[in-house]
Amino acid sequence: MNTPTSLSxxxxxxxxxxDESVREAxxxxxxxxxxxxxxxxxxxxxxxxMQPENTxxxxxxxxxxxxxxxxxxxxxxxxxxxxxxIFITAHDDEHLxxxxxxxGAVEMLxxxxxxxxxxxxxxxxxxxxxx
Numbered sequence: 001m002n003t004p005t006s007l008s009x010x011x012x013x014x015x016x017x018x019d020e021s022v023r024e025a026x027x028x029x030x031x032x033x034x035x036x037x038x039x040x041x042x043x044x045x046x047x048x049x050m051q052p053e054n055t056x057x058x059x060x061x062x063x064x065x066x067x068x069x070x071x072x073x074x075x076x077x078x079x080x081x082x083x084x085x086i087f088i089t090a091h092d093d094e095h096l097x098x099x100x101x102x103x104g105a106v107e108m109l110x111x112x113x114x115x116x117x118x119x120x121x122x123x124x125x126x127x128x129x130x131x
Contacts, residue, residue: 011056011126012036016046016072017088018064026059029115035122043067047075055083057125059118062089062096062108070096073103084125088113 013035015026020041027037038055040046044066046058060069067075069087076083087100087108097108106128107121 010034010036012038012054013057013059013122014038014040014046014055014083015059016040016043016064016069017059017061018042019061022061022088026118029118030122033119043069043072043075046072050081057106057122058083058085059122060085060087062087062100063091070100070103073100073105077103084128086118086121086125088118 013030015023015030015037017023017026018041023039023041027039030037040049042064043060047067060072062069069085069089073085076085085100085105087105088111089096089108090111092110100108106125107117109117109121
């Protein structure tokens with residue numbers, strides 16, 4: 001069980017999705033497995049609050065109102081951010097997947113994805129960032 005002290009030292013994963021139910025479901029999963037979660041309803045909200053030293057990995061919806069997940073990835077790249085990104089999407093688009101991965105994304109998961117797939121992606125992202 002996570003105590004407030006242990007949870008405050010846990011890696012923080014930022015979840016950016018315009019669907020509140022998706023954000024809350026991912027938050028529950030993350031917290032049940034020992035991570036902290038910061039939730040953002042839009043890419044713009046994340047950029048306005050961004051504290052890259054506190055975020056170990058991003059989980060980002062590809063299609064959101066306003067700035068898309070792919071546009072966020074490009075913006076972070078211009079800011080020299082090296083935060084690993086896992087994209088989630090309801091649309092299986094191989095061209096978009098290839099583009100995102102070539103630009104440095106760790107994974108692109110198609111909704112509905114398994115908890116195991118998401119957690120494997122997070123662990124991979126954190127390990128790659130540490131090496």
